[in-house]
Amino acid sequence: MGHDLRRLCPDHGAFYEAPEFRVESVALESKDCLQNAIDIGDKTYVISRSDDPKSSITIKILDKLTRTWVVPTVLGAPPNPTSSHSVVLVNNEKILIIEKGVPLKDSIWFLEVDTPFVKQQSKIKGTVVVAWSKGVIGEGQKPVVISGPSGVGKGTLIAKLMKEYPSKFGFSVSHTTRAPREKEIDGVHYHFTERSKIEEEISEGKFLEFAHVHGNVYGTSIEAVESVTDEGKRCILDIDVQGARSVRASSLEAIFIFVCPPSFEELEKRLRARGTETEEQIQKRLRNARAELDQSNSPGLFDHLLVNDDLEACYENLKKLLSLYDDHEDSNDSFIKDGKETACYSILSKTNSEILLQSETNEAEKGTTNLLSLDLSSLSGGAPGRTRGLKISPVN
Numbered sequence: 187m188g189h190d191l192r193r194l195c196p197d198h199g200a201f202y203e204a205p206e207f208r209v210e211s212v213a214l215e216s217k218d219c220l221q222n223a224i225d226i227g228d229k230t231y232v233i234s235r236s237d238d239p240k241s242s243i244t245i246k247i248l249d250k251l252t253r254t255w256v257v258p259t260v261l262g263a264p265p266n267p268t269s270s271h272s273v274v275l276v277n278n279e280k281i282l283i284i285e286k287g288v289p290l291k292d293s294i295w296f297l298e299v300d301t302p303f304v305k306q307q308s309k310i311k312g313t314v315v316v317a318w319s320k321g322v323i324g325e326g327q328k329p330v331v332i333s334g335p336s337g338v339g340k341g342t343l344i345a346k347l348m349k350e351y352p353s354k355f356g357f358s359v360s361h362t363t364r365a366p367r368e369k370e371i372d373g374v375h376y377h378f379t380e381r382s383k384i385e386e387e388i389s390e391g392k393f394l395e396f397a398h399v400h401g402n403v404y405g406t407s408i409e410a411v412e413s414v415t416d417e418g419k420r421c422i423l424d425i426d427v428q429g430a431r432s433v434r435a436s437s438l439e440a441i442f443i444f445v446c447p448p449s450f451e452e453l454e455k456r457l458r459a460r461g462t463e464t465e466e467q468i469q470k471r472l473r474n475a476r477a478e479l480d481q482s483n484s485p486g487l488f489d490h491l492l493v494n495d496d497l498e499a500c501y502e503n504l505k506k507l508l509s510l511y512d513d514h515e516d517s518n519d520s521f522i523k524d525g526k527e528t529a530c531y532s533i534l535s536k537t538n539s540e541i542l543l544q545s546e547t548n549e550a551e552k553g554t555t556n557l558l559s560l561d562l563s564s565l566s567g568g569a570p571g572r573t574r575g576l577k578i579s580p581v582n
């Protein structure tokens with residue numbers, strides 16, 4: 187099939203008519219750019235990269251009915267620049283991209299073009315939206331959301347957990363517009379930021395959730411959660427009830443724990459004894475605490491309630507709860523998970539839920555396999571976070 191690149195690529199000049207694609211993905215190479223075109227209904231998604239190793243992927247959409255090009259709003263972090271990739275359409279709603287020349291575990295990406303998240307974001311923004319999501323082999327461990335009124339002891343419990351299991355748990359460092367307290371370190375306890383900056387980043391889709399809490403904006407960036415998960419640690423989020431609700435409604439599967447005080451009087455005592463807030467701020471936090479305690483029983487919101495009366499007893503209960511959710515690794519995937527060697531696989535064939543990848547290098551020499559099966563039947567999550575549940579296995 188002959189494709190006139192000048193017709194397709196807006197960078198190459200004028201176009202006269204929409205190209206007709208009869209296959210799902212067409213790779214088009216010119217001297218200075220690699221492009222793939224994927225047809226979905228009336229639209230052709232053109233994924234391009236130049237051969238400058240520092241430049242990243244660009245996306246353009248051709249509306250075949252109106253014969254016009256649309257440059258979409260692209261949400262999420264794209265793959266790091268590489269020289270080439272291989273693409274295929276999955277379920278008419280996302281494009282799978284296999285990056286070449288990076289470790290296999292970092293090579294699997296999805297460009298969501300018609301998922302519920304993308305549709306919702308398009309409505310909010312009033313523009314055409316596409317979104318990147320990195321593919322993750324296996325499920326990873328579910329993040330843990332810890333909520334509860336200010337002063338109940340969430341931070342104290344989390345600090346104990348981090349101290350005892352530094353390589354198992356990682357803290358999601360939130361952004362906040364509130365001023366730092368005396369011993370708080372930027373980037374460790376919070377990312378301290380300006381209201382205009384966080385609002386801009388929220389509108390760019392960089393946040394998993396955000397809320398106005400006690401007169402300030404607080405939010406969890408997607409990066410805050412995913413950087414912990416990428417290190418192979420279980421992510422702990424310390425967020426208010428509004429934030430917990432937003433995460434519940436998102437594509438991130440997590441465990442939700444609400445920490446209660448033994449009494450309201452004890453909560454007030456702890457908040458005052460901490461000595462970090464003015465009287466006015468204490469009053470505001472106590473008012474909000476009543477509302478948060480009321481919501482702790484909202485159906486389907488929290489999986490567990492923990493009472494923090496005696497600190498050591500509560501900490502032991504928290505540890506017991508978390509061990510309930512100790513995930514076991516899928517041994518089938520382990521040969522790939524930790525590999526640092528770069529891989530060069532291209533897409534060989536596709537069925538509804540399985541994709542065959544073929545190595546472009548001689549894997550037999552390295553003692554690995556030339557053919558891999560990528561099983562997409564149990565995908566979970568997706569933009570704005572990672573797409574989990576990929577299974578990968580050698581084909582004998």
Ligand SMILES: Nc1ncnc2c1ncn2[C@@H]1O[C@H](COP(=O)(O)OP(=O)(O)OP(=O)(O)O)[C@@H](O)[C@H]1O
Nearest residue numbers: 335336337338339340341342456460494495496497
């Ligand atoms: N079980 C407990 N008994 C007595 N004091 C406690 C207990 N747990 C925590 N504290 C103390 O209560 C105060 C508030 O705890 P912490 O700062 O951990 O609360 P928090 O829930 O993280 O609050 P915020 O939401 O405002 O960040 C601290 O001074 C802490 O040492």
Ligand SMILES: Nc1nc2c(ncn2[C@@H]2O[C@H](COP(=O)(O)O)[C@@H](O)[C@H]2O)c(=O)[nH]1
Nearest residue numbers: 336360396397399404405406424425426429
């Ligand atoms: N929705 C979110 N709430 C958050 C986040 N980070 C912290 N919090 C909650 O704010 C209050 C106050 O915290 P403080 O440090 O000022 O005492 C507390 O309930 C936290 O759980 C966030 O990213 N999102």
